[in-house]
Amino acid sequence: MLQVRGLEVHYGGICAVRGVDLDVAAGEKVALIGANGAGKTSALKAIARMLPARGTVRLDGADIADAPPHSLVGQGLALVPEGRGVFARLSVRENLEMGAYVRTDRAAIADDIERVFSLLPRLRERAGQTAGTLSGGEQQMLAIGRALMSRPRLLLLDEPSMGLSPIMVATVFEVIRTVAQEGVTLLLVEQNARLALSLCDRGYVMESGEITLNAPSAELLDNPAVRSAYLGE
Amino acid sequence: MDIFIQQIINGLVLGSIYALVALGYTMVYGILGLINFAHGEVVMIGALTALTAIGLLVPAGLPGPVVVLGGLLIAIPVCMAVGFAIERIAYRPLRNAPRLAPLITAIGVSIVLQQLAMMGWGRNYHTFPPLLPATPHQLFGAAITDLQMLIVVVAAVLMAALVWLVTRTRLGRAMRATAENPAVARLMGVDVDRVISFTFVLGSALAAVAGVMVAANYSIAHYAMGFMLGLKAFTAAVLGGIGNLGGAMLGGLLLGIIESLGAGYIGDLTGGFLGSNYQDVFAFFVLILVLVFRPSGLMGEKVAERA
Numbered sequence: 132m133l134q135v136r137g138l139e140v141h142y143g144g145i146c147a148v149r150g151v152d153l154d155v156a157a158g159e160k161v162a163l164i165g166a167n168g169a170g171k172t173s174a175l176k177a178i179a180r181m182l183p184a185r186g187t188v189r190l191d192g193a194d195i196a197d198a199p200p201h202s203l204v205g206q207g208l209a210l211v212p213e214g215r216g217v218f219a220r221l222s223v224r225e226n227l228e229m230g231a232y233v234r235t236d237r238a239a240i241a242d243d244i245e246r247v248f249s250l251l252p253r254l255r256e257r258a259g260q261t262a263g264t265l266s267g268g269e270q271q272m273l274a275i276g277r278a279l280m281s282r283p284r285l286l287l288l289d290e291p292s293m294g295l296s297p298i299m300v301a302t303v304f305e306v307i308r309t310v311a312q313e314g315v316t317l318l319l320v321e322q323n324a325r326l327a328l329s330l331c332d333r334g335y336v337m338e339s340g341e342i343t344l345n346a347p348s349a350e351l352l353d354n355p356a357v358r359s360a361y362l363g364e
Numbered sequence: 365m366d367i368f369i370q371q372i373i374n375g376l377v378l379g380s381i382y383a384l385v386a387l388g389y390t391m392v393y394g395i396l397g398l399i400n401f402a403h404g405e406v407v408m409i410g411a412l413t414a415l416t417a418i419g420l421l422v423p424a425g426l427p428g429p430v431v432v433l434g435g436l437l438i439a440i441p442v443c444m445a446v447g448f449a450i451e452r453i454a455y456r457p458l459r460n461a462p463r464l465a466p467l468i469t470a471i472g473v474s475i476v477l478q479q480l481a482m483m484g485w486g487r488n489y490h491t492f493p494p495l496l497p498a499t500p501h502q503l504f505g506a507a508i509t510d511l512q513m514l515i516v517v518v519a520a521v522l523m524a525a526l527v528w529l530v531t532r533t534r535l536g537r538a539m540r541a542t543a544e545n546p547a548v549a550r551l552m553g554v555d556v557d558r559v560i561s562f563t564f565v566l567g568s569a570l571a572a573v574a575g576v577m578v579a580a581n582y583s584i585a586h587y588a589m590g591f592m593l594g595l596k597a598f599t600a601a602v603l604g605g606i607g608n609l610g611g612a613m614l615g616g617l618l619l620g621i622i623e624s625l626g627a628g629y630i631g632d633l634t635g636g637f638l639g640s641n642y643q644d645v646f647a648f649f650v651l652i653l654v655l656v657f658r659p660s661g662l663m664g665e666k667v668a669e670r671a
């Protein structure tokens with residue numbers, strides 16, 4: 132479904148992503164783990180065309196380099212950005228409506244808002260509140276709910292556990308698991324490697340802008356290098 | 365005649381016009397963090413275009429209000445095109461430039477438009493023919509003309525429509541989302557460039573209407589009229605809290621009333637030393653006070669947020 136070849140991101144003189152190759156098959160759940168500053172966010176942003184980058188990104192075989200960035204959501208790609216990126220001055224409901232911005236099927240949008248509310252009941256209680264007044268965990272739920280509103284086939288998540296209490300993390304991951312079970316393909320960036328690998332089928336390890344390992348989750352969880360560097364053992 | 369009430373009425377009329385222009389400043393600021401100093405020039409182009417069109421329509425012998433409406437309907441698309449072109453040519457290439465660059469460009473655009481207008485329309489004052497009924501009506505011991513009532517009502521209707529557009533429609537939601545976080549709005553599928561263009565076009569349409577109102581209200585238009593008017597409307601936007609729609613409306617009305625009252629009483633206050641021709645002083649007095657004591661304006665949030 133997603134095929135990335137030779138991805139490179141530069142910030143001025145700094146090279147944050149150096150020739151990354153990455154594949155995600157339809158229905159697969161893939162983790163991308165790595166230390167702070169490894170280039171995970173940069174890679175995700177480049178895939179979603181939020182940053183200028185070199186290399187090719189193919190979505191279902193089609194090169195998306197020339198498509199305008201705002202057309203990606205229509206092709207089934209959604210990103211839950213690092214730091215959530217909810218529209219703080221819009222209400223929770225309006226944020227969800229923004230997620231469905233490119234859709235025109237009004238009745239189905241209303242149904243999907245209901246579906247998000249049943250998946251994330253906390254949001255229903257807060258529907259009329261501006262998103263800026265939500266707690267961090269609630270904002271994360273909203274960011275995920277908003278991404279789901281586009282009915283994505285490929286969902287990119289950037290550190291959904293960041294800054295959340297353990298209980299909130301468990302809730303958010305439960306939601307992600309549910310979404311994946313419904314057939315959405317996942318590419319999950321996480322600091323919390325154990326959590327990410329326990330959810331995903333396969334993982335990439337990124338170091339200083341390069342992919343250094345690519346293996347099934349079970350294998351990575353057993354890998355001594357991974358254990359000492361990312362699992363704190 | 366009650367001077368106080370009369371000045372309030374005059375102030376409301378003037379303030380309605382300021383509010384329409386202030387909305388253009390505030391919408392662009394809200395979405396780009398840019399002060400479009402050329403916006404006053406768009407008002408001027410609206411006024412002069414309408415006057416030219418009216419001059420051509422008058423010989424057709426149509427009723428006065430129809431002629432004015434005709435002028436307005438020509439001025440609006442012309443101003444929309446000008447607003448669109450300003451953004452495309454002058455601001456878009458500088459989208460990622462340091463903040464000072466678009467600001468200086470804005471001043472440059474303002475000068476260019478003024479000079480072009482001078483070349484096209486000349487240095488003379490153009491008079492607005494008496495096409496609208498100016499019969500005064502009594503209101504609380506003061507007088508209000510049909511034209512004044514029309515200005516207030518049209519401005520109110522346009523502002524209500526704008527609020528509806530921004531708060532209730534899909535496009536308005538996209539505008540607000542873009543204002544807050546263009547990168548994420550784009551991720552949602554918003555064509556951010558189009559939303560920005562639309563914002564300029566919308567503000568310019570309001571400016572066209574305001575231009576015709578000013579010309580009709582003062583019976584006069586001039587290639588340099590946009591400068592002072594723009595500066596005052598900008599003051600109104602800052603007074604209300606730039607970036608905030610409600611603030612622009614409130615700021616516009618307040619500034620109109622302050623100016624009007626000031627002009628009405630300045631002679632008494634200074635023992636006749638200063639006359640009502642000093643009315644312009646008040647706007648800038650207000651601007652200075654706001655900048656010193658409440659830089660975020662009456663309804664604004666932290667102003668440093670986007671700086």
Ligand SMILES: Nc1ncnc2c1ncn2[C@@H]1O[C@H](COP(=O)(O)OP(=O)(O)OP(=O)(O)O)[C@@H](O)[C@H]1O
Binds near residue numbers: 142165322
């Ligand atoms: N806008 C920017 N300008 C300059 N350098 C940047 C910019 N954004 C990121 N970088 C640098 O690029 C490198 C990769 O950053 P990135 O945010 O992609 O890392 P990350 O793996 O997501 O880290 P974290 O786990 O902390 O989120 C870092 O060294 C960072 O300092």
Ligand SMILES: [Mg+2]
Binds near residue numbers: 172289
């Ligand atoms: Mg990151």
